[in-house]
Amino acid sequence: MGERVLAFMAHPDDAEFLCAGTLALLHERGYEVHIATMTAGDGGSTELPPEEIARIRLGEAERSAALLNGKYYCAGLKDFLVTVNDTSIKRTVELVRQVDPIIVFAHHPGDYMLDHEMSSILVRHACFCAGAPNMKTDLFPSAKPIGRIPYLYYCMPIEGIDHFGNEAPMSIFVNITSVMELKERMLKCHESQRQWLLKHHGIDEYIERMRHWAMQVGRKVGAEFAECFIQHRGHAFPKDNILVKLLNGLAIEVQQ
Ligand SMILES: [Zn+2]
Secondary structure, three states: OOOEEEEEEOOOOHHHHHOHHHHHHHHHOOOEEEEEEEEOOOOOOOOOOHHHHHHHHHHHHHHHHHOOOOEEEEEEEOOOOOOOOHHHHHHHHHHHHHHOOOEEEEOOOOOOOHHHHHHHHHHHHHHHHOOOOOOOOOOOOOOOOOOOOOEEEEEOOHHHEOOOOOEOOOOEEEEOHHHHHHHHHHHHOOHHHHHHHHHHHOOOHHHHHHHHHHHHHHHHOOOOOEEEEEEOOOOOOOOOOHHHHHOOOOEEEOOO
8 A cells, every 4th residue: 555645624625726736746656645524515505405515515526536546535524513522523533544644734724714724623633643542433443543643734724814814824835837737627526616606706716716826826936836835843743844855846845
């Protein structure tokens, strides 16, 4: 089994907006890609009831992950209700144990809405305690404690800004120009979301927004398109920058 990377976000399509280019580059270098979301995106429609839109979006997320030969998982929480409690912690830990990733991508702790903020905390906590044998979970008992704390990277908050509208400091930039077309194809798998915006705004805002953000980030480092991250380097987490090492030349870390 090859080494694995896990993007664990709140909703289907968050990984595509925030880190799919970096996942594609890691996939090119032989890493298995796993994408998980806390919810199935059951709040993502103004016309369909939650169960129906959730079913559609699970299929979309699976098709997107498949473009990187990747696997998709859902922790089964509900949109707008992602909170930190025993059940959500256990589900998150079990998914991290199932994948046993070397690198994890999560939402920025100061991202724009509760589901993203709580996902960030849940994923950080799961990375920390998934290795503890006495951290008992009961949903998938087959998921065994892992033997390491993975490298943890926070993606850019949506639009790159914090709660006050100020630019959030990011330090790791990945040039995704060579895989931009693939990132776009992954995002286009989320047809239900794209069509909604297309219908209401009359332009392909879903795709345009992603391209615009990737261009904005790219401009900072002289790349056509880029994604950016900040590494979690708190107590016990690995502190060297594996992303810069693996994506030799395409990823750089800049001083704040
Ligand atoms: Zn989201």
